[in-house]
Amino acid sequence: MLDFPTWKKIWLWFITLIAVAAAIPSLSSISGAGWPSFLPDPEVNLGLDLAGGSHILLEADPAQVERQRLEGMEEAVRTSLSRAEPRIQIGDISSNNGRVSFLLEDPSQVDRAREELLPLVNGTGLVREWDLQVVDGSRIVLTPTSSGLDQAVSNAMDSATEVVRKRIDALGTREPTIIREGDTRIVVQVPGLDDPEALKALLGQTAELEFKLVDVTALPSDVEQGIAAPGSEIVPYAPDSDFAGMSIAVKRLGGIRGDTLTNAQQSFSAQNNEPIVNITFDQEGGRRFADLTTNNVGRPFAIILDGQVLSAPNINEPILGGSAQISGSFTVESANQLAIALRSGALPVDLTVIQQGTVGPELGADSIRKGMLALMVGAVAVLVLMVVTYGRFGFYANAALIINVLMLLGIMAIANTTLTLPGIAGFVLTIGAAVDANVLINERIREERKRGRRVFAAVENGYREASRAIFDANITNVIAAVLLFMFGSGPVRGFAVVLMIGIATSVFTAVTMTRLWVSGWLRKARPQDITI
Amino acid sequence: MRLLKLVPDDTNIRFLRWRVPFYVFSMLVIAASLALVAVKGLNLGVDFVGGQQIQVTFTESAEAPVAELRENVSALGYGEPVIQRFGEENQVTIRFRLPDEVASDAEAADAMTTAVTNSITDNFADARIDDLTAVSGKVSGELFTTAMYALIFAMIAIAIYIWIRFEWQFGVGALFALFHDVSLTLGMFALFQLEFDLKIIAAILTIIGYSLNDTIVVYDRIRENLKKYRKMQIVELLDLSVNETLARTVMTSLTILIVLIALLFLGPASLFGFTAAITLGIFVGTYSSVYMAAPILVWLGVTPDSFVPSEKDEKLAENES
Numbered sequence: 001m002l003d004f005p006t007w008k009k010i011w012l013w014f015i016t017l018i019a020v021a022a023a024i025p026s027l028s029s030i031s032g033a034g035w036p037s038f039l040p041d042p043e044v045n046l047g048l049d050l051a052g053g054s055h056i057l058l059e060a061d062p063a064q065v066e067r068q069r070l071e072g073m074e075e076a077v078r079t080s081l082s083r084a085e086p087r088i089q090i091g092d093i094s095s096n097n098g099r100v101s102f103l104l105e106d107p108s109q110v111d112r113a114r115e116e117l118l119p120l121v122n123g124t125g126l127v128r129e130w131d132l133q134v135v136d137g138s139r140i141v142l143t144p145t146s147s148g149l150d151q152a153v154s155n156a157m158d159s160a161t162e163v164v165r166k167r168i169d170a171l172g173t174r175e176p177t178i179i180r181e182g183d184t185r186i187v188v189q190v191p192g193l194d195d196p197e198a199l200k201a202l203l204g205q206t207a208e209l210e211f212k213l214v215d216v217t218a219l220p221s222d223v224e225q226g227i228a229a230p231g232s233e234i235v236p237y238a239p240d241s242d243f244a245g246m247s248i249a250v251k252r253l254g255g256i257r258g259d260t261l262t263n264a265q266q267s268f269s270a271q272n273n274e275p276i277v278n279i280t281f282d283q284e285g286g287r288r289f290a291d292l293t294t295n296n297v298g299r300p301f302a303i304i305l306d307g308q309v310l311s312a313p314n315i316n317e318p319i320l321g322g323s324a325q326i327s328g329s330f331t332v333e334s335a336n337q338l339a340i341a342l343r344s345g346a347l348p349v350d351l352t353v354i355q356q357g358t359v360g361p362e363l364g365a366d367s368i369r370k371g372m373l374a375l376m377v378g379a380v381a382v383l384v385l386m387v388v389t390y391g392r393f394g395f396y397a398n399a400a401l402i403i404n405v406l407m408l409l410g411i412m413a414i415a416n417t418t419l420t421l422p423g424i425a426g427f428v429l430t431i432g433a434a435v436d437a438n439v440l441i442n443e444r445i446r447e448e449r450k451r452g453r454r455v456f457a458a459v460e461n462g463y464r465e466a467s468r469a470i471f472d473a474n475i476t477n478v479i480a481a482v483l484l485f486m487f488g489s490g491p492v493r494g495f496a497v498v499l500m501i502g503i504a505t506s507v508f509t510a511v512t513m514t515r516l517w518v519s520g521w522l523r524k525a526r527p528q529d530i531t532i
Numbered sequence: 533m534r535l536l537k538l539v540p541d542d543t544n545i546r547f548l549r550w551r552v553p554f555y556v557f558s559m560l561v562i563a564a565s566l567a568l569v570a571v572k573g574l575n576l577g578v579d580f581v582g583g584q585q586i587q588v589t590f591t592e593s594a595e596a597p598v599a600e601l602r603e604n605v606s607a608l609g610y611g612e613p614v615i616q617r618f619g620e621e622n623q624v625t626i627r628f629r630l631p632d633e634v635a636s637d638a639e640a641a642d643a644m645t646t647a648v649t650n651s652i653t654d655n656f657a658d659a660r661i662d663d664l665t666a667v668s669g670k671v672s673g674e675l676f677t678t679a680m681y682a683l684i685f686a687m688i689a690i691a692i693y694i695w696i697r698f699e700w701q702f703g704v705g706a707l708f709a710l711f712h713d714v715s716l717t718l719g720m721f722a723l724f725q726l727e728f729d730l731k732i733i734a735a736i737l738t739i740i741g742y743s744l745n746d747t748i749v750v751y752d753r754i755r756e757n758l759k760k761y762r763k764m765q766i767v768e769l770l771d772l773s774v775n776e777t778l779a780r781t782v783m784t785s786l787t788i789l790i791v792l793i794a795l796l797f798l799g800p801a802s803l804f805g806f807t808a809a810i811t812l813g814i815f816v817g818t819y820s821s822v823y824m825a826a827p828i829l830v831w832l833g834v835t836p837d838s839f840v841p842s843e844k845d846e847k848l849a850e851n852e853s
Contacts, residue, residue, distance in 0.1 A: 049802075057671065194661070197646065353642040354668040363587070363662035367800040374798035378791035385787060388536045422734050425806060428795060429738055432788040436745065436780075439787070443780040450541065469752035472697055473745040479693060480686045480741045484734065487682035495734045499741075531535060 002460050002519040012516060016403060019505070022410030042413040047420030047494055050368050052361030053191035058203060058351040060160060060184045062153045065349050066144065069152050070095040073130070073142060076120050077102065084116050100142040107138035117142070127151055153183065156348040161186050164351070166344035167202050186351065194360050198337070206306045206350055207341035209258025209279075209326075211292070214300040214312055218249035238308035240329050248309055250302045256292060260285025264342035266335040269327060275335040277326045279342065286322025294318040303328065305338070371424045378428075382435060390442045391531045396517050397438035400509040404434050407505040412498070420494030430502025433474065437510035440466040446532050455530050456522060463515055470511060474503050538786065539779040547774045548767050551827040558824060562712055565719025572722045577729030578665055580679075582630035582672035584645045585665045589623045592658035596624045604655050608647055619801035623662075626652075630669050641668040663802075679733040683714070686737060690744060698751055701832040706747050708828055709820040713743045716816045717809055726805050735809040742788070742810075743817030746781065747825045753777050754829070762836040769836075770826050785818050 004012075026044045048055055074095040081088040088109050093102035104113055114132065121142065123129035129148030133141045144152075161180050168176045168188065177189040193199065215232040224247070228234050231252055237243040263280040281289050292301070293315050302312040303326055310328030330338070383401070386394035408430065412419065445462030453461060477499065484496035578585045590596050598615055605613050605626060614627040628648065630641055645666040652659050667675070687710050695703030717736055721728050753773040761769060792811045799807060 059670075197649075200642070200646075352639055353666075355671045356642065356645065356664070356666045358661065358664040360660060360662040362589070362660070363802075367802060370798060370800040371795075371803070374795040375791070377798060378794035381790045381794070382787045385536075385790070389538070389783065391535050421800070421803060422731055422806070425734070425738070425795075425803065425810070428788075428791050429741070431791065432742070432784070433745070435787045436784040439780050439783045440749065443777075443783070446779075447776070465756070469749045472694075472752065473748045476690045476693060476744045476748065477741045479689045480737050483682050483686040483689065484737055487678045487685070488730075488734070492679075492682075492730055492734045 002456070002463075002515065002522065004516055004519060009516065012512065016407065016509075016513065019407040019410040019414075020403060022413050023406045024410075026409055026413050042410075042416070044409060044413045045416070045418040046364075046368075047418045047423065048189060048191060048357070048364075049359050049421045050364045050419065051191050052194060052359050052364035053189065054193045054196040054199065054358040055187065055189045055356065056196060056200065056203070056353055057181070057355035058164070058186045058188065059354045060153075060157060060186075060349040060351055062149075062184055065153050065156045066098070066149060068349075069144060069149070070098070070100055073100045073120070073144075077117065077142070080116055080120060081113060084112070088113050088116065098143070102140055104138050104140065110134055110137065110140075113140060123148060123151075150183075157184065157186070159348050160351065163345050163347050164188065164203060167340055168199065170340040170344060171199065171202070185354075192361065194358055196356060196358055198333075200353055200356075201334075202337050202340060203351055204353075205337070205341050206347045207258070207338070207344075208306055208346040209261070209342060210255055210304040211257075211289070212250040212252075212255035212302050212304060213292075213296060214302050215249040215251050216299060223247055223249050235302065235304055235307065235309050238305070238310055238328065241308075241310055242329060243309075248302060248312060250304070250309075254292070256285060256288050258342060258346065260288070261342055264339040266332065266339045267325075269325070274327060275330040275332045277330070277335050277339050277342065278323060279326060280323045283322075289322065289324065290318060290320045294320075367421055371421070375424070375428070379431070382431075386435070386438070390438075392521075393438075393442050393445070393514075393518070393530075393532050396514045397435070397442070397510065399517070400438065400514045401431065401434055403513065404502075404505050404509040405431070407509065408498070408502050411501050411505065415501070417497050417501075418494060419498070422492065422495035423498040426495045426498030426502060429499060430506050433477065433503060434506035434510040436473075437466070437470045437506065438514065440470060441511070441514070442532060445530075449530070449532065455527055459518060459522060459530075463511070467511060470507065474507055477503055537779075538782050543775045543778055544771075545775060545778075546771055547822055548771050548827055548830070551823070551830070554823045555827060558712060558820075561719075562715045565715045565722070568719045568722040572725070574718065574722055574728045575725045576676075577727045578627065578629070578667050578672070579729040580672050580676040582641060582667050582669035583628045584630075584641060584648065584667070585628075585663075586626045586645075586648065586652070586661060587618060587623065587663035588626065588652060588656075589620070589660045589662050590656065590658050591622070591660050593622050595621050597656070598624060601626070601652070601656070604651055605648055608651055610644055610648070623801075625663075630672075637669070639668075641666045675730060679730065682733065683736065683740075686740065687711075687714075690740070694748070694751070698755060699834065701829055701834045702751050704832060705825045705828040706744060706751070709743060709747050709817075709825040710740055712820045712824045713739055713813060713816050717813055720812055721809070726808070729805075731806045732809055735806045735813070738810050739813030739817055742814060743820055746784075746817055746821040749777055749780065750774060750821050750826060754826070754834075758834075758836050764836070766830055766835060770829065774822055774826060781818060781821075785814055789814055 022042050025042060074093060077100060078093065081090055089105035090102045091105055093100070104110060117132060121128065121130040121132050127147040128145055129151070131143045131145055133143070135141055157180055161178060164186055165178045168178060168190065173190050173193055175191060177187070179187050181187045188199070190199065215229065218229055218232060223234060226234050226247070228249055232249045233252055234247050234249055236247045237245070260282050261279050262282045265278045267276055267278045268274065269276045297315050297317060300312045300314050303310045310326060383398045386397050388394070390397065408427070441462050444466045445458050448458035448461045481496045481499040481503065485493055485500070488496055588596070596617065601624065602613065602615055610628050611631055616625050617623065618625045626648070628644060630644070645664065649661060649664065652661070687707060690710070691703045691707040694706045714736060717739060720726070721732070750773060753776055754770060757769050757773050764772070789811065792807055792814065795803060796807045796811060
């Protein structure tokens with residue numbers, strides 16, 4: 001038990017020094033001292049509860065993705081079959097009840113239709129995206145496969161995460177964290193941000209921009225009742241626009257979508273100095289916008305954002321330069337947010353805030369200061385008690401305890417983990433575990449001495465007998481920590497991480513390192529009696 | 533130099549002599565705790581019921597204007613808020629539960645938060661929002677179930693581990709001691725109506741961890757003595773084991789209590805409930821390893837013969853050292 005070959009000694013000191021060295025950058029930044037930039041800088045991140053900041057948990061509704069996908073499929077079926085040579089006539093197409101279904105006018109075209117639809121059904125990925133069934137010889141039913149749907153939801157979440165990232169980056173906050181969580185959620189953490197309202201407003205809009213021609217032939221009474229002529233649809237005005245509460249009929253086809261934008265900037269109108277958004281189309285979009293305005297001079301077109309009409313101005317002259325202005329009762333702030341949202345692209349799915357938290361920077365600083373003070377006072381008292389109780393052995397235990405704290409900090413820095421408020425409590429617990437290990441060992445050595453064992457044998461026995469209980473006790477703690485990590489969320493996980501790393505470092509320092517020191521001393525001094 | 537000895541050498545306290553009255557007492561306390569939880573209920577935080585909690589400091593005031601604040605936020609129509617002093621005189625927490633009728637609406641908690649924070653910052657110029665948590669009904673339900681799973685799975689996994697390492701009677705004993713600790717902690721939270729949130733789950737798991745640590749140290753000594761003194765009466769043997777580990781129990785409890793008490797009085801207010809729970813848990817956990825975990829071995833019929841040291845055990849012990 002007390003034999004340490006040289007290679008083992010070197011190895012133990014090497015591990016210890018690496019871990020302790022990794023703690024230095026964190027310590028210097030906590031104490032406010034600088035750290036030379038040319039050196040590696042692994043640092044423990046402070047959680048939002050310590051550093052201050054906001055976190056938001058966003059959730060998407062997978063049913064919305066499914067609905068969009070069905071509508072998209074309906075559109076794709078129409079286009080692909082009408083473009084087929086010769087054209088395949090279909091009728092009674094619908095995308096209700098979770099499937100796309102349509103009738104073939106000529107049942108003998110079933111095989112050709114099937115062939116035309118093959119690329120749509122198989123999709124681009126590895127999984128087949130739709131099941132194709134022929135019912136009664138003339139009706140084709142397309143049902144999304146569950147793996148295809150999962151894939152679609154996953155893709156939508158990926159691009160939603162990307163859009164969220166772009167929008168938050170545009171706010172210019174420091175080091176935001178944006179992570180997908182589970183199947184339909186996105187976690188956003190922004191350190192230092194203490195008013196998340198602007199952020200929420202920014203993420204709350206889908207930012208799908210459309211330009212559509214107004215159906216001037218629609219009767220106002222029909223529009224009021226929500227009845228649209230074939231090829232038209234009814235769209236309500238936005239609540240803060242000049243015509244809030246009213247609706248308008250627009251043509252379904254022949255419009256332009258906002259995904260052809262290259263830029264969007266908040267600006268002020270030359271006429272009345274109101275905030276507006278300037279948009280610039282890409283080449284293709286600019287050409288289509290020029291065509292649309294050239295062919296419809298004198299007619300109104302509607303600017304639609306997220307399914308609501310912002311305004312419906314008349315086209316006075318062709319707009320050829322590839323850029324346009326959007327006006328619609330904006331404030332400077334809301335115009336700026338729309339510009340950011342348009343620049344970063346539309347969200348493929350709506351996101352709802354289902355959880356949020358904000359900690360002000362003062363509270364975070366206060367928590368750190370008080371937590372550190374309490375730990376210092378507690379630690380000093382424990383160190384004194386250990387030396388008073390166990391003498392030299394208490395001194396070894398204390399050295400191990402201090403190295404334990406530094407190693408824990410260092411490994412957390414290397415593993416890039418986050419220290420939260422419950423994490424500090426986890427710190428306390430592992431210090432307790434480390435102290436307990438030494439108490440067990442030292443009490444056992446006392447006992448063995450009392451039974452009349454010689455010094456060397458007593459120490460050796462003390463370590464061996466105590467190790468068994470230390471091992472069992474720490475394994476059960478690891479079990480608890482792992483389960484906490486698996487099932488816990490947020491703050492509880494921070495606690496579990498510290499606990500897991502801390503158990504490893506405390507067993508290492510309190511058992512292995514003290515044994516190394518004690519054996520070194522015993523071999524050198526060869527004491528006949530020890531005070532313990 | 534004479535070293536400090538908190539516990540004199542060779543104590544011979546007959547801990548298990550009063551095991552029946554102590555057990556009856558413990559059972560009554562467990563029953564009372566569970567009854568308290570059933571009758572008074574736990575004061576669940578927003579983590580578990582949904583709603584929002586805001587911590588506000590009135591930077592220019594000596595004392596927080598609680599009455600006006602209550603009037604102001606009550607007028608918003610989300611029901612009666614719970615407003616409590618927190619830490620300093622000019623700090624309060626305002627807690628709103630999510631009204632039942634909107635509990636399933638994901639956006640309701642968010643809308644409520646916006647309305648409440650705006651009302652506070654508009655009406656009180658010196659109000660500084662230090663901490664804000666809003667949880668929708670959907671998430672809070674998930675948090676509660678996952679937290680309960682974590683607790684139950686941890687206890688079962690630990691009992692299985694002890695069963696494997698010791699004997700089945702020890703696994704039952706440890707589980708029973710844990711049940712005692714968790715019940716009493718929950719009972720305290722129900723009695724004082726302390727806020728029960730996610731952090732407290734971490735506290736309960738800490739207590740479980742500590743109490744087990746204690747139980748295992750005692751059990752380890754019992755295992756050792758069962759192998760050593762094969763002729764000794766079981767009650768006598770348990771008493772001997774508890775006495776032999778007494779010095780360690782006192783020393784360890786004392787050191788961890790020192791740190792906890794420092795954290796309780798000098799630490800941040802936001803950790804108070806958490807630390808208080810663990811502090812109580814240290815007492816409860818130490819008691820349970822002596823009076824819950826040990827006597828049950830007598831009744832479950834542990835004898836020196838039921839614990840024949842097998843070769844496997846010997847090997848394990850060797851591997852660890």
